[in-house]
Amino acid sequence: MNVLELNSFIVEAKSRTYVAGAKAQPSYRIGAHDLSYKRDIWRYLDSYFGGTDFAGQEVVWLEEKPVWAMNYFGRIIEPDIIDGTVAGAIISAALSHLYKQGRFLGGMIFDHSLGRYVDRSEGDCTHFHGHEFILVDGQKAYELDYRGGLIIP
Template structure:
């Protein structure tokens, strides 16, 4: 597995789906919201449930074989500080910068926005990782998301 090629495709896919406003694809499970993309032998699907509080999974296939996955759970911690719409605006702006400028999808960055401070920290690399993103408003954690994932081996 070419990890650099996988990382590049993940960044491209994420930039073109949730962050880039990519259109939905048919739901693969009842009640799920699914967005995805494909380039050559690579295919990506992000499938999640919920809205302001949500859970989901992203999967990458290479030549129709699942090779990578990430699970996540996010929630608004303090509804008096931020709502789902504003959190989404902050997250999209921060991730857009991460994908375009740093060409990576794992944390290690902070991003100031009018609606709050976005911070993402992770350990590991594309092959095995875990992390957390938060939005801080008025020095209080208003939103959090935990994620983990890596390569899938048969």
């Protein structure tokens, strides 16, 4: 498997699901929100539970074999200054900007009229972990931790 091709597919899939406002697909897991994307021999699924506080997992398959995964947990810390709709708007705008650069891992600050998005990560698509958060008037109002990498049988 070519790691550059994997990275490119991850960016493509992410930009065409959550950021694009894709509708959830029917899920076999009660209460799950599943966003999927497929191109040729590649398949992607982002499956999460919850709303303002949520947990999920993204998986990429190559020729029907799982090759990559990422787990995440996010939450609204200050519901008096931010809600899920505002956080979602900031995150979507920031991630759209990131994906246009051809990458999905952080190392970025994105200023939005509703708050400042910050993403810090270590590693590359083969093995990584990171933390994203939103500041509203300098106060941390939302956070998400993530980690993932290659799946090796």
